[in-house]
Amino acid sequence: MSSWATSSIETPTLAVSTVIFALRPNGDGCLQLATPLVRRIRAPFEGQWALPGGPLNTDEDLATSASHTLRDTTRLEPRYLEQLYAFGSVDRAGGKLAERVVSIVYWALVGADEADRAIQSENVQWFWADELPTLAFDHNQIIEYALGRLRNKIEYSRIAHVFLSETFTLAQLREVYEAVLGRELDPGNFRRMVESTGTVEETGERLAGTRHRPPKLYRATTITAGETK
Template sequence: MNYTYQYPHPAVTTDIVIFSVRDNALQVLLIKRGGEPFKLVGLAWRICSHRRELDECAKRELHEEAGLEDVYLEQLYSFGKIGRDPRERVISVAYFTLTPSEHLKPSAGTDASDVKWFAISELPELAFDHAEIIRVARERLAAKMEYSTIGLQFMNEEFTLSQLQIVYEQATGKTLDKRNFRKWILSLDLIAETGKKFAAGAHRPAMLYRIKDPDRVDIIR
């Protein structure tokens, strides 16, 4: 049965903010657009057809643009300001994900010419309203780091406590006391020593840790 409507229908997209901590800095993966409008860098995004659920669209885009599967993915907010896309009315449901950069296999999709990491403090001019989406995602991330253990999502299989502290400091924008941070993270009983140590430069080798149960790394504390 065919239907007709009096008013045009907006397009719906899923836009994804991919966060990682690289070179001791919070960074976001951006894609250089290959076509008009706005031949600028921006977020991974996908038009969501009426045959796919929003989460499915976001996960498909993560897989195709970043080679990511089975990662933490959280719906962030909806962005639908009139004129945000000059082609038509577009409503974007934004998501964000956290991952160690070593797990990523970024590749430019059909609508992109390149993919690249950018420090959150050194973002270039962005397409559409992607700067606003990243700002909101950063605020959500910082807030969640204050009341949950989501920061462990950034870590590789083995890591030092200093590396973990850098993640929390970069995500929250706060300098943390080393002793208090270590006391707090160990008290949660979420990580365990591996029995191995990591040596960097002239510093004394540091104990390597692992996550005991990956399914518990985003618990509310």
């Protein structure tokens, strides 16, 4: 970036960032969508929170760059990163940057266990996705966009299961949908919706516990190649 002054006419700087979502229990014991952010320690936007990321190294593929900066800053290593979108409006730094930066953004989901293992420090923290402060650059809009993708995708793919263990009750699955979609769902309608899509099947087991009629346990049906993309 130091050579920007001489090359600015032709080459915007390229950065790669990542939005990570996890479902974490909030103070009320409900699951809520959370995302890890990194505090910027230099200008522009010094002291503000931003997505994990950094400039693209010329010897790294895009997804490799995303994984690498994510691991370095948060220690998170999601099994699968998906490209979300390239954000490149001319004015996206709000006039605070001499250089223009285009960000190619990846996103991924991690389970609660992996989220618990991530670095947390003064400069790396998890935020509730719907209670964000004003972030650096256009990162608030980027997270909004990622939330839209997640909410859209949960309705036609099996990604909800990333947030669950191998077997789960329909109530647990519904809790994931409710947390992601941000609204309550009618249990009967939800059951019919899930059964009609064929994305889950009964395991034949029931939840261990003391209840008189413990709820049935389900598992995700096999994923066809490419279906979650």
